[in-house]
Amino acid sequence: MEPIDGWWVFPGFRIELVSTGLHKPTNVAPVQRPGRNDDDPLLYVSMLYGEIKVITRDCQAHTYADGLLNYRPDYVLPGSGESGVTGVQVEPSSGDVFASMLYKDGNDFKGEVVRMKGKLRAESIETVLDGIPSVLAAHQIQALTFGFDDKLYVTTGDGLTTPQTAQDDRDPRGKVLRFNLDGSVPVDNPSNGSPVYAKGFRNPFGAAWRKSDRSLYITDNGPRTDDRIAKVVPGGNYGWSPDMRSGSLFWWHFTQAPTALDFMQDGQFPEEFHDELFVALAGPARYRSPVRKGKSVIKMRLNEDGTGVRSYDEFLAYIGPGLGMPVGLAFGPDGLYFTDLHGEGDIFGQRPGGSVYRVVPIDGWRWYDDQ
Template sequence: MVIGDLMDEDIKKRWWIFPGFKIETMVTGLDLPVNIAFVPKPTDNPDAPLLYVTELYGNIKAITNDWNVHTYAENLLNYEPNYEFPGTGESGVTGICVEPGTGDLFVSMIYEDEGNIKNKLVRTKSKNGLKMDSIETIIEDIPSIKAAHQIQAVSVGFDGKLYVNLGEGMINPEVAQDDTELRGKVLRMDLDGNIPEDNPDPKSPIYAKGFRNPFGAVWRESDKSLYISDNGPAYDDRVAKVEPGKNYGWPESMRKNSLFWTHLSQGITALDFMQNEEFPFEYDNELFVAFFGGAYVKGPGVKGKMIVKMKVNKDTSGVNSFDVFVRYTGENAASPCGIAFGPGGLYFTDLHGEGNGQTHTPSGNLFKVSSIIKAEGEILVPYTKENTDRCLCPGCPTRNECMGNRNERLFCAGGKTDCDPEKKGCLCGECPVQGEYGLVDFYYCAEGAAKK
């Protein structure tokens, strides 16, 4: 079912959103939606695929530019899942990415083989991008269990190689340090599964080791590097920049070579950088991370149930800011799981949705978070870094502490503040932005943006 462009009072009751942004429901009725993968270069055809969503228990949905939902693949699991959260219902079909050159999908999942649970990665092909025509296995026969810690994110790097996150399987965590084991590793392969000659070990697909349950993966344009999320035991969930040949410490440590970690486990899932102008310029290169929380917790919850944004240090030694960006405030088991930037904003799934995720009722959603500044159409002054740098707001006598703490500026473009300012004088008449655009009003901070 398609919703699209919706920000009603019901959504506001269930989701808190960072100031300056809005949240919309794009698709509902998904069955345990996990991860999102956008088509790298979508066309303008309304019937063409825009993105894909993995559904945990064996399906992949293709969503077109007109926000219609198609079943790309179904019944990918060869066993019957049981909806036990937490427990053996947590595994299935998880990671997904689109191969830029062909539009093929790489999909990660577990399967049953003579009573044993194993990991595999497949490649699917489709003539129209809406229905799978063929499937081939890229790598398989890697031990796993039906309780997370399975094969997770899959991505194609800037080098055109295939990168795969593998959990250590939970039962024997020491395999994360065993170079003869693929569990607890990030793998690097050619798109056909062969081992590249320039791998750290040219005879092994292992790119880096020492991971516990590396759920998410994203490539950062500015340093051409891979970043992953990794879940700790009861503590030390983390984000790490993955470099060839490095050891990331598990099972002895979840902090080794990490740029961020939590003292209390938050169930970190997917992550993505804002790097293609989906949000205003001041969010450029910020990292957005889904904190899922417990496997099945109703209501806001003590842990997780939010998306946070972080500024990564220039030397990638850590992060220097941390803000809650989206938080679930409803009464059900919904929680952010998969996230990805796409046209006009940040998109995320909520896995269980507003229904009871243990009753086999598809009630998961796909949401879009977009900037109110960028979304409003009739703004005369562009909200750009250049205009913000020329703005006189920091010296304005009306600007109060609340506005300063929020770093609010350029109100003639962004609109009035929520800080309830008292009019104490205005510098707008002296501002070069106002002169350039021929604006005649004052007190944009209190009365609203200049519009055509």
């Protein structure tokens, strides 16, 4: 059985393998207007243990940046090996690649954001933000997005052992932070001089902007219960800790580990899917299928103002014999890209594994053909 055969996908779509043999591919950042040549970048992929890969239009993976961690990852997964290089995003106006990651400062772990220039290789790496207190665990600095206002939005975990930080306005943990692209604090942030855009989050892995209401949506991972999706409003308090339901648009009582999310809003899928929200549910680390958590991508239709969910469907599900763990997810110009964190890699990730797939609509497919 080929790995690609282990995935079920919603009727009317097919799945394509874009790249495999990657090393814990965590997030994907498609180039929204890629060039036409085979060696033009198609997407950038953050690799948890210290690399950024660029995948070109001919589906070849190249090392864009490596050696990004100044400590040796311990591969303990689940556990401390869940940390490293996480967020990646292409800044629309410059094409520069932004990435978030951990670094070691003495005995402490901290979060940072770097900006890289160069198309196929990072020719320069500039630190935009640093010094964000963190932990060698999953609750670290996470997603990066660029708002419609051209600002940089950064989600941060609560540090795992320090949930109280999420309610501390002076602490950058457990927040959505808003910055100018050079790392300075915008003058129009909710609180003067503070980067805090919203607070009260536990482990907000994913973030995406919805065009129809010009709002930011995030995923947030709860403790034993209550993973959630929230529409983020400036100055909002989302309750953690201990509440994982305040301000939530939707929550899973039985946790599913929601990771990346994105809206279908640029015509990649047929019109009936327009404005639907797609969310990767990673599930528990290292569980083989079948398991009642995660290993899927779901889609939701929200109401117009993003205060309620009108429909919920499984869109993609792992049904193969392996680990199948979708983590990264983003729409590119030609379909929905997602990462399988483990792929065919070995048990603790010291041997590269992990794949990137793309989901595209089948041309001319109609529902009644399936009857």
